[in-house]
Amino acid sequence: MNAVRQLKKEFPEHAILADMKIADTGAFEVEMAAKAGADIVMLLGNADDSTVQDAVRSARKYGVRLMADLIIVEDPVKRAQELEKMGVDYINMHAGIDQQMTGKDPTPLLERIIQAVDIPVAAAGGLDAVTSAQAVKAGASIVIVGGNITQSDNVTESARKIRESVDATEIPDFKRQTLEQETRRLFSEVSTPNITDAMHRKGAMKNIRSMVDGKKMVGTAVTVQTFEGDWAKTVEAIETAGKGDVIVIYNGSPHIAPWGGLATLSCLNKGIAGIVIDGAVRDIDEIRKIGLPVFATTNVPNAGDPKGFGEINATINCGSQVVNPGDYIIGDDNGVVVVQKERAYEIARRAKEVEKNEKRLYEEIKRGSTLSEVLKLKKWEKM
The missing domain is CATH 3.20.20.70 (Aldolase class I)
Incomplete structure (x- = not known):
């Protein structure tokens, strides 16, 4: 009162x-x-x-x-x-x-x-x-x-x-975007830390980092389960994926690459949003010149052979996260996050609220407050 x-x-x-x-x-x-x-x-x-x-x-x-x-x-x-x-x-x-x-x-x-x-x-x-x-x-x-x-x-x-x-005397007609359009827009405006905060610190893939600095990736997953160095299914997935999709690959080895520069160029031509590999990539110089977002555990010079084992669009485990076809995959310089398709819009909205709150905190800190003071940490500590 x-x-x-x-x-x-x-x-x-x-x-x-x-x-x-x-x-x-x-x-x-x-x-x-x-x-x-x-x-x-x-x-x-x-x-x-x-x-x-x-x-x-x-x-x-x-x-x-x-x-x-x-x-x-x-x-x-x-x-x-x-x-x-x-x-x-x-x-x-x-x-x-x-x-x-x-x-x-x-x-x-x-x-x-x-x-x-x-x-x-x-x-x-x-x-x-x-x-x-x-x-x-x-x-x-x-x-x-x-x-x-x-x-x-x-x-x-x-x-x-x-x-x-x-x-305003004249209010223009407002055409609302579809949920998918709005979901993609919101995810493109927030960071992967914003998203994991919105998911109660969950969803981040382990040991997977950006191979092309400064690139943001938002898309829906086309999954690939393959085996060490077998790059047949990974390349075939390019034909399955469409514009705005992200190809997500479990390779099983950090030493033999199932992906390289030619596959990356093929994705660019199809409008694929990016690539995530639980494993290695090669041709890193070419990939960086092409500029398509690629995320992997490391880069190596050697590739395997196209044996054809594995499966496209199955449930896989990538970076210790379960990924189903159609899940949203968001990547930036912080790493990669997977969001279940059933909760994608909700998480995107919640991540936007996290971003708004962080912007407000930045302004308060700029005015002279400390982070502890702004968050009132001592007040909210569990006694």
């Missing part, structure tokens, strides 16, 4: 919304927020009716308004109508952070709620300058923006862009 008091003191002419997410003791928490200076108090839309009704009575007593948050409500349209009848002043259509990570588009539901009630409807959940404008276009009276301002390295500029977008 001290935060509410401070905001009201600094901005007495502005409406202050206290996002209490009240689930119980409705009257008590509304009173607490109102006395601290809140003008609008948020309660959970799935709170019991008795809690909502008591919160409404308290709001009328103390002269504040109520907003109901529909996060995780099973039937948001029906519940919005019930909340309106009970006296709630605003409805908040809120897509939770974990829901956002799975790629659910809340716009159709927002439009249905707006049509179902006569009170103002707010939109919240992952909104940025573009999606805030789209929410207004859909009929939202209020947009609530969190992480895209608070986690920005320049909060003023981020807030200004959002303000300008919702005030």
Whole structure:
């Protein structure tokens, strides 16, 4: 409540919304927020009716308004109508952070709620300058923006862009990318450390490094299981792979290469995104001139023979990570990470949040803080 008091003191002419997410003791928490200076108090839309009704009575007593948050409500349209009848002043259509990570588009539901009630409807959940404008276009009276301002390295500029977008007289049509397009875009914008952080420090291939410095690789796996020095299946996989794929090879030896310059050039012509080898490569000078991202354990001069043993597009183990065909493979100068295809979009979104947070931390450290101070390590150490 001290935060509410401070905001009201600094901005007495502005409406202050206290996002209490009240689930119980409705009257008590509304009173607490109102006395601290809140003008609008948020309660959970799935709170019991008795809690909502008591919160409404308290709001009328103390002269504040109520907003109901529909996060995780099973039937948001029906519940919005019930909340309106009970006296709630605003409805908040809120897509939770974990829901956002799975790629659910809340716009159709927002439009249905707006049509179902006569009170103002707010939109919240992952909104940025573009999606805030789209929410207004859909009929939202209020947009609530969190992480895209608070986690920005320049909060003023981020807030200004959002303000300008919702005030624009003409809001352009926004064509959303497919999940695959958006997944690839997000992975291309973040680092492999961002991704492993988003996966709770998992997914990194062991002992595999970039053979071509400064190259970023994002693509879906075409897997190859082969044997020491047998390069037949690795080359045949070039015919199987398509544009934007990554060929992922388990070779079984750091001493005999199943891959070299000619195979790399063939991949470049097909638009293949890169190569990952649990094993060695050769022709490293040619590979670096070609410039295609290639990741391996080492480089050696000698190759084996095309015997034809092995399999294409089977589940393999590469760098101590299980890789299935279609999994996302991301590589940069830090190394290579594998992300299960079923969770690729979610992990890409979570990695983007990690990146935003790190940019904010960089700015705070530049202003003179230490990393320990910024992260409040001593406060959060396990006692």
